[in-house]
Amino acid sequence: MAKPGNFSHALDQTYKPAVVSCSLFVSPPSVYANNSDTWTWTGTSSPSGYVTKRYGTKNGVQDVFGDDVFGSTNFSKLTGSRASQDGVGDFTRWFTISDPATGALLCTSNTATIIVKSPVPSGELRGKVFNENEGKYISAGQDCPGYNETTKPSGVSIDYTGPVSGRVVMNLCSSTTNHPIFSVPNLPAGTYTVKVNYPNGWTPASCSNGDVSCIPSGRGMVIVPPDGKGIVVFAIKPTDRSCTLAVSPDKVYANNSDTWTWTGTSNLSGYVTKRYGTNNGVPSANGDDFFGPTNFSKLAGPRAPSIGGGVYVRWFTISDPATGALLCTSNTATLTITLPTISREQLTFSGVGSGGIFDPSLENDDSRIWMSYSAVENPRPFSCAGKSLTLKRVETRLAYSDNQGANWVDGGVAIPSEDVCLPAPYHLGTWMSETPTIIKDMKAPASERWKIISHRYLWVQEDGDFNQENNKKFDFGWYGLRAAASPELLKNASEKKLAGAAYQNSVLGEPATWLNKVHPALSDCLFFGEPGGLSDSTGFYLTTSCFTLNPATFKLALLKYNGSSWSYVGTSFNQEESSKIGSEKTMTAASLFKAGNQAYLMATKHVGGLYSGCYIFGINLANGEIQKEAGAPKILQSIEGIQSVFNGACGYNPASRESGIVFGELTDMVTNPMFKIFKTFVNYPSVSGTSIPTPNALSDVVLVKLATDPKVYKLENGVKRWITSPDVFNREGFLWTDISSVNEMELGLYPNGNPIQ
Numbered sequence: 001m002a003k004p005g006n007f008s009h010a011l012d013q014t015y016k017p018a019v020v021s022c023s024l025f026v027s028p029p030s031v032y033a034n035n036s037d038t039w040t041w042t043g044t045s046s047p048s049g050y051v052t053k054r055y056g057t058k059n060g061v062q063d064v065f066g067d068d069v070f071g072s073t074n075f076s077k078l079t080g081s082r083a084s085q086d087g088v089g090d091f092t093r094w095f096t097i098s099d100p101a102t103g104a105l106l107c108t109s110n111t112a113t114i115i116v117k118s119p120v121p122s123g124e125l126r127g128k129v130f131n132e133n134e135g136k137y138i139s140a141g142q143d144c145p146g147y148n149e150t151t152k153p154s155g156v157s158i159d160y161t162g163p164v165s166g167r168v169v170m171n172l173c174s175s176t177t178n179h180p181i182f183s184v185p186n187l188p189a190g191t192y193t194v195k196v197n198y199p200n201g202w203t204p205a206s207c208s209n210g211d212v213s214c215i216p217s218g219r220g221m222v223i224v225p226p227d228g229k230g231i232v233v234f235a236i237k238p239t240d241r242s243c244t245l246a247v248s249p250d251k252v253y254a255n256n257s258d259t260w261t262w263t264g265t266s267n268l269s270g271y272v273t274k275r276y277g278t279n280n281g282v283p284s285a286n287g288d289d290f291f292g293p294t295n296f297s298k299l300a301g302p303r304a305p306s307i308g309g310g311v312y313v314r315w316f317t318i319s320d321p322a323t324g325a326l327l328c329t330s331n332t333a334t335l336t337i338t339l340p341t342i343s344r345e346q347l348t349f350s351g352v353g354s355g356g357i358f359d360p361s362l363e364n365d366d367s368r369i370w371m372s373y374s375a376v377e378n379p380r381p382f383s384c385a386g387k388s389l390t391l392k393r394v395e396t397r398l399a400y401s402d403n404q405g406a407n408w409v410d411g412g413v414a415i416p417s418e419d420v421c422l423p424a425p426y427h428l429g430t431w432m433s434e435t436p437t438i439i440k441d442m443k444a445p446a447s448e449r450w451k452i453i454s455h456r457y458l459w460v461q462e463d464g465d466f467n468q469e470n471n472k473k474f475d476f477g478w479y480g481l482r483a484a485a486s487p488e489l490l491k492n493a494s495e496k497k498l499a500g501a502a503y504q505n506s507v508l509g510e511p512a513t514w515l516n517k518v519h520p521a522l523s524d525c526l527f528f529g530e531p532g533g534l535s536d537s538t539g540f541y542l543t544t545s546c547f548t549l550n551p552a553t554f555k556l557a558l559l560k561y562n563g564s565s566w567s568y569v570g571t572s573f574n575q576e577e578s579s580k581i582g583s584e585k586t587m588t589a590a591s592l593f594k595a596g597n598q599a600y601l602m603a604t605k606h607v608g609g610l611y612s613g614c615y616i617f618g619i620n621l622a623n624g625e626i627q628k629e630a631g632a633p634k635i636l637q638s639i640e641g642i643q644s645v646f647n648g649a650c651g652y653n654p655a656s657r658e659s660g661i662v663f664g665e666l667t668d669m670v671t672n673p674m675f676k677i678f679k680t681f682v683n684y685p686s687v688s689g690t691s692i693p694t695p696n697a698l699s700d701v702v703l704v705k706l707a708t709d710p711k712v713y714k715l716e717n718g719v720k721r722w723i724t725s726p727d728v729f730n731r732e733g734f735l736w737t738d739i740s741s742v743n744e745m746e747l748g749l750y751p752n753g754n755p756i757q
Contacts, residue, residue, distance in 0.1 A: 020044070020047065020097060020106045020107045021044065021107060022043070022044045022095065022096070022097055022106075022107035022108055022109035022110075023043060023044050023109055023110055024041065024042070024043040024044075024093060024094060024095060024109040024110055024111075024112040025041070025042040025043065025112055026039055026040070026041050026042075026093070026112045026113070026114045027039060027040050027042070029113065029114060029115065030114065030115035030116075030117060031114065031115075031116055031117065032116075032117050032118070033087070033088050033116050033117065033118060039114060041093075041112070043095065043109060043112075044097070044107070044109065046097050047097065047106070049100075050097050050098065050099060050100065050106055051068060051097070051098060051099075051100045052068070052095050052096070052097050053066040053067065053068060053095060053096050053098065054066070054067050054068075054093065054094075054095050055093070055094050055095065055096070056091060056092050056093040056094065057091070057092045058087075058089055058090070058091055059089040059090055060090070064093070066096075087116070088116045088117060088118050089115075089116060090113060090114075090115050090116075091113065091114050091115075091116060092111050092112070092113050093111070093112050093113075093114075094108065094109045094110065094111045094112070095108075095109045096108045096109070118188065121186040121187055121188045121189075122186070122187075122189065122226050122227045123186075123187040123188065123189045123190075123224035123225060123226060123227065123228055123229070123230065124183060124184065124185045124186075124187060124224065124228070124229045124230070125160055125168075125183070125184040125187055125192060125194070125222065125224055125229075125230050125232070126181060126182070126183045126184075126229050126230070126231055126232075127158065127181065127182055127194075127213065127231055127232040127233050127234070128170060128174075128179055128180060128181045128182065128233055128234075129156055129158075129170055129182075129196060129233075129234045129235070129236060130207050130209065130211070130214070130233060130234065130235040130236070131153075131235075131236065131237065132205040132206070132207070132208060132235045132236065132237035133237045133238055135208065135209070137170070137179045137180050137181075138152060138153065138156055138170060138180065138236075139152055139170050139171070139180030140152065140156060140157070140169035140170045140171050140180075141169075141170070141171040141180070144173035144174075144178045144179065144180050145173070145178060146178045147173070147177075147178040147179060147180070153198070153199050153202060153236075154199055155197060155198065155199035156169070156170070156196070156197065156198055156199070156236070157169045157196075157197045158182055158194060158195070158196055158197070158232075158234070159194065159195050159197060160184065160192045160193070160194045161192065161193045161194075162188075162190050162191055162192035162193065162224075163187070163188035163189075163190040163192075164187060164188060166184065167197075168182045168183070168184050169182060170182045187224050187230075188224075189224055189225055189226040189228075190223070190224060191221055191222070191223050191224075192221070192222050192223075192224055192230065193219070193220075193221055194215075194219070194220060194221070194222055194232050195218060195219040195220075196215075196218045196219075196234035196236060198218075198236045201238055201239050201318075201327045202236045202237065202238055202239060203218075203236065203237060203238075203239050204216060204217060204218030204219075204234065204235065204236055205235045205236055205237040206235060207233060207235040208235075211233045213231045213232055213233040214233045214234070214235055215232060215233070215234055216235065218234060218236070220232065238326070238327045238328070239327070242265070242328060243264070243265045243316065243317070243318055243327075243328035243329060243330035243331075244264060244265050244330055244331060245262065245263070245264040245265075245314065245315060245316060245330040245331060245332070245333040246262070246263045246264070246333055247260055247261070247262050247263075247314075247333045247334070247335045248260060248261055248263070250333070250334060250335055250336060260335060262314075262333070264316065264330060265318070265328070265330065272318070272319060273316050273317070273318050274287045274316060274317050274319065275287070275314060275315075275316050276314070276315050276316065276317070277312065277313050277314040277315065278312070278313045279310060279311075279312055280310040280311055280312075281311075284312075310336075310337060311334060311335075311336050311337075312334070312335045312336075312337065313332050313333070313334050313335075314332065314333050314334075314335070315329065315330045315331065315332045315333070316329075316330050317329045317330070344678045344679065344680060345678060345679045345681075346676055346677070346678055346679075347360075347408060347659065347662060347676075347677040347678060347679050348408075349399060349407075349408040349409055349410055350410060351410030351412075352375050352397065352410065353375050353376055353377035353378045354376075354377075354378050354672045354673060355375075355376025355377065355378075355392065355394075355672055355673060355674055355675060356375075356376050356672065356673025356674050356675030356676055357373045357374065357375050357376070357397075357664075357673070357675055357676070357677050358373065358374045358376070358434075358649060358664040358666070358675040358676075358677065359373055359374040359434060359435045359436065359530075359589075359649050359651075359664060360372075360373045360649075360650070360651035360662045360663075360664065360677050361373070361436060361437040361438050361532065361533075361591060361651045362405075362438075362593075362651045362652060362653035362656050362659075362662070363438045363439055363440050363653060364440070364653050364654075364655035364656075365440060365487075367402060367718075368400050368401070368402050369400060369401045369402075369404065369405055369653060369655055369656050370398060370399075370400050370411070370438055370487050371398065371399045371400065371401070371408065371411075371438070371651070371662075372396060372397070372398055372414060372436040372437065372438035372452055372454075373396070373397060373398075373399065373436070373677065374394055374395075374396065374434040374435060374436065374675070375394065375395055375396070375397040376392070376393075376394055376673075376674065376675055377392075377393050377394070377395055377417065379391060379392045379393075380393070380419075382419040382428060384420075384421035384422075384427050384428050385421060385427050387427040387428060389428055389461060391419055391428065391430055391461050392430075392461070393417035393419070393430050393432065394417060394432045394433065394434045395413060395415060395416050395417040395432070395433045395434075396413070396414045396415040396433040396434065396436040396452070396454045397410070397411065397412065397413050397414060398410075398411030398412060398413075398414050398438070398487055398488075398490075399411050400487075401656065401658075401659070403658060404655060404656060404657045404658040404659075404718070405655075405656035405657065405658040405659030405660070405662075405679070406658035406659070411487065411488070412488075412491070413491055414436065414438075414452055414454075414482075414487075414490045414491050415433040415436070415452070415454050415456070415480060415482070415490075415491070415495075416433070416491075417430050417431060417432055417433055418430065418431040419431075420458075422460065426460050428460070428461050429458050429459060429460045429461060429473075430458070430459050430461060431456060431457070431458060431459075432455075432456065432457055432458075432459050433454045433455070433456050433480065434454060434455055435454065435455045435529060435530045435531065435589070435649070436452055436453065436454035436455075436531075437452070437453050437454075437531045437532050437533040437542075437591065438450070438451070438452050438487065438533070439451045439452075439453075439533035439534065439535050439540065440535060441483075441535045441540050442535050442536065442537065443535065443537075443539065443540065443563070444483065444540070444563060446485055447483075447484070447485050448483035448484070448485075448563075449483075449484075449485055449486075450483065450484050450485065450486055450487050450489075450490060451481065451482065451483045451533065451540075452481075452482050452487075452490045453479050453480065453481050453482075453498075453531045453533060453542065454479070454480050454531075455477065455479060455480075455528075455529050455530070455531070456477055456478055456479070456480045457472060457473060457474050457476060457477025457478075457527075458472075458473040458476035458477065459471055459472055459473070460473060474502065474526070474527045474529075474547075475502040475503065475504050475526075475527070476504050476507065476508065477503070477527055478497040478498060478499045478500075478503055478508070478511055478527075479497070479498035479499070479515070479528055479531060479544075480495045480496070480497065480498075481495065481496040481497075481498055481512075482494070482495050482496075496511075496512035496513070497509070497511035497512050497513075498511060498512065498513045498515050498528070498566070499511035499513070499514055499515065499516075499527075500514075500515060500516045500525045500526050500527035500528050500546075500547075501514075501516040501523070501524070501525060501526050501527075502526035502527050503527070513565070513566055515528055515544075515559070515566060518559070518566050518567060518568050519567070519568030521555075521557070521568055521571060522546060522557060522568060524546075524548045524549070524553060525546035525547065525548060525555075525557075526547055526548060526549065527547050528544045528545065528546060528547070529544070529545045529547060529588075530544070530545045530588055530589045530590065530649070531543070531544045532544075532590045532591035532592050532601075532602075533592065534592035534593065534594060534599065534621075536594055536599070536621075538621060539560050539561070539562065539621075540560065540561040540562075540563075541558060541559070541560055541561075541569070541592060541599075541621055542558070542559045542560075542561065543556060543557070543558050543559075543572065543590040543591070543592055543601060544556070544557055544559060544590075545586070545588050545589075545590070551575075551585060551586075552575050553574075553575070554574070554575060554585060554586040554588075555571045555573065555574045555586060556571065556572045556573040556574075556586055556587055556588065556590055556603065557569075557570070557571050557572070557624065558570055558571075558572055558619070558621070558624030569621070569622070569623060569624040570623040570624025570625060571624060572587075572590075572601060572603075572617075572619060572624050572625065572626050573586055573587040573603065573626065573633070574586055577626070577632075577633055578605065578606075580631070580632040580633065581605065581615070581632060581633050581635060582605060582607065583605030583606050583607070584605075584606040584607060584608075584609075585606040587603040587604065587605055587615075588603060588604055588606070588611075589603060589604040589611065589648055589649035589650075590602065590603040590604075591603075591650065591651055591652065592619070593652050593653055593654065594654075595654050595684065595685055596747070598618060599618075599619050599620075599621050600616050600617065600618060600619060600636070600684070601616070601617050601618075601619040601626065602614050602615065602616045602617075602650050602651075602652060602661070603615060603617070604648030604649055604650070605648075608644065610644070610645070610646045610647075611646050611647060611648035611649060612640075612641070612647065612648060613638060613639055613640045613641055613647065613648055613663075614638070614639040614648050614649075614650035614661065614663055615635050615637070615638050615639075616635070616636045616637040616638075616684055617633055617634065617635065617636060618634070618636060636684070637682070637684050639661055639663055639680055639682060641663060641665055641678075642665070645665060645666070645667060646665065646666040647663060647664065647665040647666070648663060648664065649663065649664045650662060650663040650664075651663075652684065654683065654684075655718070657683055658679075658681075659679040659680075659681070660679060660680045660681040660682040660683045661680045661682045661683070661684065662677050662678065662679055662680065663677070663678055663680065664676065664677050664678075665677075665678060702714070702715040702716070702740070703715075703723075703734060703738050703739045703740065704720070704739065704740050704741070704742045704747065705739055705740075705741060705742070706741070706742065706747060707741050711723075712729060712734075712739055713747070713750075714734075714756060715750055716753075717753070718750065718751075719750055719751050719752065719753030720747065720750035720751070720752060720753060721752075721753040721754060721755060721756050722752075722755045722756065723755075723756045724755050724756060724757050728756055728757060732756065
């Protein structure tokens with residue numbers, strides 16, 4: 001049967017096919033794989049009775065193999081609405097027109113190419129991170145307006161993985177809720193894996209606010225639709241971690257034998273631990289950084305006397321250093337430090353001024369004990385150049401005791417004060433004499449056996465305000481050294497001036513000694529103050545405060561006097577060493593005493609801007625160094641006055657057993673007597689915390705011996721008498737059970753008396 005149409009044929013011209021040209025075009029030549037982009041195929045139409053077959057490749061691989069199609073308008077599966085189903089890539093297409101019966105080709109088209117590109121990114125990944133611990137959303141940037149944000153732990157971010165991958169932080173603010181959010185716009189649509197990153201010490205959590213988009217595991221899947229938003233919310237909270245603190249024992253005595261240990265939760269890497277507490281109810285250690293519970297507190301066992309008695313409460317926090325976010329807060333631990341029981345009784349005697357007494361210094365003279373001290377005398381009127389005032393004054397006086405310090409008697413003025421007329425611009429002033437030390441110099445000639453050194457300086461009283469510190473003119477000041485055969489003669493003895501660098505020699509005359517020139521270590525000492533003397537078989541020693549332009553370089557130095565010149569021995573305290581035992585400034589108001597063969601230094605610390613207590617240290621007179629323990633000055637005994645009251649500047653002599661250590665106290669500057677001296681009845685050294693008993697205090701018989709020596713001694717009248725044999729011991733009716741053991745230092749307090757034979 002003949003096919004309709006116009007054909008050519010080799011045998012019959014009636015059936016010979018016509019020549020047909022096949023062509024194919026696509027427009028546009030490139031598109032995006034989404035529903036908004038369309039394209040059009042244009043090609044040669046198939047004659048009636050013939051078939052058109054389609055061929056093609058995708059990205060170079062044949063994917064169409066002669067499919068029958070009907071018309072060029074239905075040429076390809078790559079229609080606009082179906083592009084995304086075929087994916088993206090380079091697509092080629094061509095076709096043939098042929099006789100379906102014989103397969104004879106009528107024509108083969110050219111190849112047309114269309115490039116299908118990935119869809120234009122149109123989705124958004126959005127969300128936020130909830131701080132479950134505080135009920136607030138976390139921001140990585142500035143606070144969002146109108147929203148009270150939570151703390152900002154460092155290192156919080158969101159990772160997303162899918163058609164594209166990346167990391168984002170919460171650095172935006174929602175326009176509807178003002179919450180801090182993260183947002184990744186222009187994302188290809190698809191499924192993404194998301195997870196929250198958080199710092200050490202935090203963990204994923206459920207959202208207590210019921211947010212349906214919350215992923216409690218910290219990791220999940222979210223679909224980002226085309227032209228839409230994929231919403232995700234995470235919650236994190238600090239790791240469940242309890243901070244604990246304990247102290248053991250929780251009750252100690254303020255001495256070197258009692259120690260304690262703090263035990264607490266260890267810090268986390270990258271976090272900080274801060275200490276808080278109160279000392280006797282007063283806030284202390286407010287957020288101090290420290291490293292580990294073993295270094296939790298300045299309240300170290302060997303240093304208890306430096307902090308005093310009382311109730312000390314401590315706790316700590318562990319937090320993020322960048323944001324301050326708390327990981328945990330510990331419980332409170334309480335340490336109670338009890339001071340050794342110290343009695344106090346005001347030392348009084350007649351003949352002193354109404355302002356009171358201070359700065360005691362004690363020296364033994366066989367059966368009599370002498371004390372020098374500062375006396376705030378009764379005010380007296382004074383006039384000069386038409387100006388009149390009633391001037392207060394401080395001068396050096398003496399007192400003595402003939403019963404080992406039980407009672408004291410006024411010994412009169414040793415170095416009087418002196419009111420003076422001053423050149424302009426001043427009018428009135430007083431030469432003061434205070435903080436004296438009295439010494440019996442065993443190596444000096446008899447005519448110079450007794451010495452007294454006091455601080456002399458000018459106090460301008462122009463405005464009548466005695467208490468103004470700037471009225472003290474220490475550059476018009478010196479140490480006054482007097483020597484005489486007896487304490488009673490010191491008042492009329494000549495005086496040698498010992499001066500510092502600030503001394504006004506052009507006005508006051510050349511000093512006998514420039515102490516600041518004795519040694520380079522003293523060269524910056526502008527003036528010296530609060531001397532403390534000691535004489536023994538090795539020489540005459542003086543401990544003195546050196547005051548410089550910078551308080552941080554103040555020092556407590558030890559000097560030595562050979563009767564004609566001074567030498568520098570060493571520095572006992574500076575600010576660094578003083579701070580190790582809790583003093584805010586260099587230890588001061590020092591005195592020296594000796595018991596047996598051991599020398600001791602007793603000094604006062606600074607706390608809260610006040611003198612605070614007295615502390616005894618062993619001192620090496622050969623170099624001035626203080627005995628130390630664990631790198632800090634070792635406190636052998638402490639005397640604590642009333643807290644927050646100016647007290648200290650102690651004096652002591654082992655012969656003064658009925659007074660013990662004496663200390664000064666300034667209660668206020670209004671009520672007379674403002675200055676007081678107190679007995680403590682504390683003697684040093686002691687036996688098991690109790691002073692060696694004296695015959696006056698107990699029975700008329702006291703028996704002692706060394707643990708390493710069989711000799712037994714009877715203590716009486718301030719001396720020790722060796723009981724030469726067991727027969728003598730029994731003959732005297734002594735009991736062997738009455739013998740007390742003492743150490744060599746304690747036994748050395750008593751000079752030898754006649755043996756009992």
